[in-house]
Amino acid sequence: MSILHLVNKSPYENSNLNTASSIMKADDVLLLIEDGVYGAVKSGKASAMIAGQKVSVLGPDLAARGISEDKLADGVGVIDYAGFVELVESNDKVQSWL
Amino acid sequence: MKFTIQVNEGPYQHQSADSAYHFAKAALEKGHEIFRIFFYHDGVNNGTRLTTPPQDDRNIVARWTELGQAHDIDMVLCVAAAQRRGLVDDGEAERNGKDATNIAPGFRISGLGQLVEGGIQSDRLIVFGD
Amino acid sequence: MSDTKKFLFFNRKAPYGTIYAWESLEVVLISAAFEQDVSLAFMDDGVYQLVKGQDTSGIGMKNFSPTYAALGDYEITKIYVEKESLEERGLTLDDLQHLVWEDEDEDYAEKDSIRLVSRAELGDVMAEQDVLFNF
Numbered sequence: 249m250s251i252l253h254l255v256n257k258s259p260y261e262n263s264n265l266n267t268a269s270s271i272m273k274a275d276d277v278l279l280l281i282e283d284g285v286y287g288a289v290k291s292g293k294a295s296a297m298i299a300g301q302k303v304s305v306l307g308p309d310l311a312a313r314g315i316s317e318d319k320l321a322d323g324v325g326v327i328d329y330a331g332f333v334e335l336v337e338s339n340d341k342v343q344s345w346l
Numbered sequence: 347m348k349f350t351i352q353v354n355e356g357p358y359q360h361q362s363a364d365s366a367y368h369f370a371k372a373a374l375e376k377g378h379e380i381f382r383i384f385f386y387h388d389g390v391n392n393g394t395r396l397t398t399p400p401q402d403d404r405n406i407v408a409r410w411t412e413l414g415q416a417h418d419i420d421m422v423l424c425v426a427a428a429q430r431r432g433l434v435d436d437g438e439a440e441r442n443g444k445d446a447t448n449i450a451p452g453f454r455i456s457g458l459g460q461l462v463e464g465g466i467q468s469d470r471l472i473v474f475g476d
Numbered sequence: 477m478s479d480t481k482k483f484l485f486f487n488r489k490a491p492y493g494t495i496y497a498w499e500s501l502e503v504v505l506i507s508a509a510f511e512q513d514v515s516l517a518f519m520d521d522g523v524y525q526l527v528k529g530q531d532t533s534g535i536g537m538k539n540f541s542p543t544y545a546a547l548g549d550y551e552i553t554k555i556y557v558e559k560e561s562l563e564e565r566g567l568t569l570d571d572l573q574h575l576v577w578e579d580e581d582e583d584y585a586e587k588d589s590i591r592l593v594s595r596a597e598l599g600d601v602m603a604e605q606d607v608l609f610n611f
Contacts, residue, residue, distance in 0.1 A: 254472075330375070342470060343486075344473040346610050459510070
């Protein structure tokens with residue numbers, strides 16, 4: 249049983265990414281959408297929170313914010329909305345950290 | 347799979363309504379069924395009929411109407427949230443003595459039980475909000 | 477028809493500054509009519525919702541905090557409060573309302589509804605659920 253965690257806010261705006269990354273279990277997956285994608289940028293201090301976790305970001309939200317994929321922390325996957333749906337299918341439930 | 351989608355924020359103010367829409371479209375394209383889209387808190391404003399967005403930008407309300415009608419999706423505005431925020435359909439106008447209605451096509455106003463039922467009947471609940 | 481599902485309602489926002497605390501409580505109350513296995517979780521600023529002694533007369537808003545005390549009557553008996561969130565905010569259980577439910581199987585004995593859990597334990601509770609609600 250695994251949970252898909254969604255974070256949609258920048259880690260520099262609030263502590264949702266901190267909460268999500270600290271409570272998720274080894275099999276869980278974190279998907280960063282909307283302003284949450286800033287948490288995956290390697291040069292940002294907050295990217296340390298997601299080290300060692302299964303993390304993906306929504307490509308369209310990255311592109312909208314002018315973040316190129318080479319700026320992402322290692323191991324972060326980039327997916328589209330179809331990939332988002334697949335993550336919902338393959339995990340048992342979804343937790344939106346609002 | 348059967349999905350229930352919850353939208354907590356109004357159009358344009360937050361990206362939630364957009365993310366929910368794109369997710370819903372992708373889910374339908376993959377052959378999933380959307381059991382219900384439930385609009386709560388300021389999300390009920392996604393069902394307001396009288397918006398005039400700029401021509402060069404997306405029309406969020408019309409987009410929901412189109413998606414809902416093309417795929418026969420049950421799009422529900424929570425009655426308690428709608429009453430607070432002034433979203434009115436014919437039934438609500440009559441019940442509460444309002445002299446107008448302002449609900450967009452494809453939406454209906456109903457109780458919170460619809461969200462709970464969505465949670466019970468669906469395989470997944472996905473919440474978009476602030 | 478489908479079996480009973482385990483619902484967990486998350487509360488992570490402070491009361492009054494936004495409407496989420498109150499409007500999420502409205503969903504919880506309605507859910508009682510559907511006879512599912514309902515739990516609540518209070519973490520991050522959500523723990524502030526349970527602080528006792530709320531007086532809203534000066535801000536002209538409805539004080540909805542008495543509603544939490546009624547949850548026991550709606551058969552909601554599992555209210556998880558996260559330890560780390562309390563500590564971060566300098567709160568203890570004593571600052572919160574004492575929420576109870578009456579166990580009709582034990583002569584209506586009054587029992588505590590609030591279960592203090594660590595973040596890790598709350599993660600275990602989450603893993604057991606079927607549906608997670610957030611507002």
